[in-house]
Amino acid sequence: MTTIADFIPPILVAQSVFWLMVVLTLAGAVLAVLPLKIVHNILGLALAMFGLTGIYLYLGSQFVAMMQLLVYVGAICITYIFAIMLSPPLELSPSKRPAVKAITSLIVGAVTFLAVVQMILSTKWAPYAQPSRDWTIKTLGQELLTRYFLVFELISLLLAVAIVGAIMIAGIGQKRD
Amino acid sequence: MAGLVGLAIIAAIVPLNVAFLVLLERKVAGHIQLRPGPMEVAPHGILQTLADAVKLLGKEMVTPLSTDKIVFFLAPIIVVAPAFVGFVPIPFSPMMQIRDVNVGILLIFSFSSITVMSILMAGWGSNNKYALIGAVRSVAQNVAYEIPLLLATMSVIIMTNTFKLGAIAQAQSSVWYIFLQPVAAIIFFIATTAETNRAPFDLVEAESELVSGFHTEYTGMRFSLFFLAEYTNMVIAAALFTVLFLGGSSGPFFPGMIWFLIKTYFLIFVVMWIRWTYPRIRFDQLMNFAWKVLIPIALLNLLITAIVLKVI
Numbered sequence: 001m002t003t004i005a006d007f008i009p010p011i012l013v014a015q016s017v018f019w020l021m022v023v024l025t026l027a028g029a030v031l032a033v034l035p036l037k038i039v040h041n042i043l044g045l046a047l048a049m050f051g052l053t054g055i056y057l058y059l060g061s062q063f064v065a066m067m068q069l070l071v072y073v074g075a076i077c078i079t080y081i082f083a084i085m086l087s088p089p090l091e092l093s094p095s096k097r098p099a100v101k102a103i104t105s106l107i108v109g110a111v112t113f114l115a116v117v118q119m120i121l122s123t124k125w126a127p128y129a130q131p132s133r134d135w136t137i138k139t140l141g142q143e144l145l146t147r148y149f150l151v152f153e154l155i156s157l158l159l160a161v162a163i164v165g166a167i168m169i170a171g172i173g174q175k176r177d
Numbered sequence: 178m179a180g181l182v183g184l185a186i187i188a189a190i191v192p193l194n195v196a197f198l199v200l201l202e203r204k205v206a207g208h209i210q211l212r213p214g215p216m217e218v219a220p221h222g223i224l225q226t227l228a229d230a231v232k233l234l235g236k237e238m239v240t241p242l243s244t245d246k247i248v249f250f251l252a253p254i255i256v257v258a259p260a261f262v263g264f265v266p267i268p269f270s271p272m273m274q275i276r277d278v279n280v281g282i283l284l285i286f287s288f289s290s291i292t293v294m295s296i297l298m299a300g301w302g303s304n305n306k307y308a309l310i311g312a313v314r315s316v317a318q319n320v321a322y323e324i325p326l327l328l329a330t331m332s333v334i335i336m337t338n339t340f341k342l343g344a345i346a347q348a349q350s351s352v353w354y355i356f357l358q359p360v361a362a363i364i365f366f367i368a369t370t371a372e373t374n375r376a377p378f379d380l381v382e383a384e385s386e387l388v389s390g391f392h393t394e395y396t397g398m399r400f401s402l403f404f405l406a407e408y409t410n411m412v413i414a415a416a417l418f419t420v421l422f423l424g425g426s427s428g429p430f431f432p433g434m435i436w437f438l439i440k441t442y443f444l445i446f447v448v449m450w451i452r453w454t455y456p457r458i459r460f461d462q463l464m465n466f467a468w469k470v471l472i473p474i475a476l477l478n479l480l481i482t483a484i485v486l487k488v489i
Contacts, residue, residue: 078290
C-alpha cells in the first residue's frame with residue numbers, strides 16, 4: 001500500500017513545520033516590538049508564544065508546550081489585554097516614542113542578547129536526554145516541585161510581573177488623560 | 178494515515194453538526210415557549226437550517242471603513258481553529274478516537290484560550306463601542322470561569338492520575354465520576370456553560386444592550402464562522418463532561434459510540450433547556466458568582482479530594 005509517507009518523508013514534514021514555527025516565532029517577536037498600536041504588539045507576542053509552542057512540540061515536550069500555550073497566550077497576553085482596555089482609542093494618533101526610552105530599551109535589549117549568546121556559546125551541550133514516557137500526574141507534580149522547581153517559581157514570578165506591568169500601563173494611561 | 182482520515186471526518190462533521198444543532202435549538206426554544214418554531218421549509222421545517230445556511234453564504238461580506246483591517250479579517254478565521262483541534266483527543270469510543278494525546282485534556286483547554294484571543298481581536302478590530310464592550314466582557318468572563326473549570330477538572334484528574342481522555346473514560350467502568358465527584362460535576366457544568374457564552378451567562382451578546390456583542394460588525398460567512406465556533410465549542414464542552422463525569426462511551430446494549438452521542442446530545446439539550454428557561458443574570462452577579470462562590474467551592478472540593486485520596 002502506498003501512503004503519503006512514501007512520497008514525502010515524515011522527517012521532512014517535521015522539519016518544515018519546525019522552520020515554519022521558527023519563522024512564526026520571529027515574525028511574532030518583530031510584531032511585538034515594531035507596530036505602534038499596542039494591541040498589535042500583544043497579538044505579535046501571542047503569535048511568538050504560539051510559535052514557541054510548536055517548537056516545544058517538535059522537541060517532544062507536550063506538557064511544556066501545552067503549558068506554554070495555557071500560561072503565556074491564555075494568561076499573560078490576556079493580562080496585558082486588561083491593560084489595553086484602558087489604552088487610548090484608535091482615532092487618536094498614537095503618541096511618539098521618546099528617544100531616550102528607545103535608546104535605553106535598545107541598549108538593554110542588546111546587552112541581554114549578547115549575554116544570552118555568550119551563555120549559549122560557552123555552555124558545553126550534552127546530548128539531549130531521552131524524553132520520559134511517564135505521563136502520570138504524580139510524576140509531573142514531583143518533577144515540578146523538585147527538579148524543575150526553579151522554572152516553576154520563575155513562571156509564577158513572571159505572572160506576578162505581568163500583573164504589575166498591566167497595572168502600570170493602566171495607571172500611566174489614566175494619568176495622561 | 179488514520180490521523181488524516183480523522184481530520185477529514187472532523188471537517189465534515191463540524192458544520193453538519195452545527196446545522197443540526199441550530200435547528201434543534203430553534204425547535205427546543207419553540208416548544209418550550211409554546212411556539213412551534215420554523216415550519217415553512219419541508220415537513221415540520223426540518224430543512225430550515227439548510228435554507229438559512231445558503232442565505233448566509235450568499236450574503237455580502239461588509240467591512241466597515243474604520244476597522245483594523247487585518248485584525249478584523251483574521252479574527253473569524255482564528256476562532257474556528259481551536260474548535261477543530263478540540264475534537265482530536267476526544268474518545269468517542271475506544272475504537273473511535275483520532276489521537277489519544279498524552280496531554281489530551283490540556284490540549285483542549287490550552288487551545289480554547291486562543292478563542293478568547295480571537296474574540297478580543299474581533300471586538301477590538303471592529304472599532305465599535307458595542308463590539309469592544311462585548312469582547313471585554315467575554316474576556317473577563319472567560320478568565321473568571323476558567324479557574325473553577327480547571328480546578329473542577331483537576332479533582333477528577335488526580336483521581337485518575339492521567340491527562341489522557343481515553344484513560345479517564347476507562348477509569349469509570351465501574352462507577353461514574355458524577356457520583357464520586359458531584360460538586361466538581363456541577364461546577365464543571367456551570368463553568369463550561371459560561372465559557373461557551375450560553376445563557377444564563379450570555380452577557381457577551383446581550384442583544385438588548387450590546388446589539389450582538391463582539392460580532393456586531395460581522396456579516397455573511399464571517400458571522401457564520403463565529404456561529405460555527407460557538408456551537409462546536411458547546412459540543413466539545415458536552416463531550417468533555419461526558420468523558421470526565423459520565424463514563425465516556427460505557428453503557429449496555431448499544432455500541433460505545435451511540436452511548437457517547439446520546440450522553441453528549443442530552444447534555445446539549447439540557448444546556449438549551451436552561452437557556453430558554455432562566456433569565457440572563459447581571460454582569461456584576463456573574464463575576465461575583467465566579468470569584469466568590471465557584472472558586473472557593475472548587476478549591477475546597479479539590480482539597481477534600483486530595484485528602485481523601487491520601488487517606489485511602
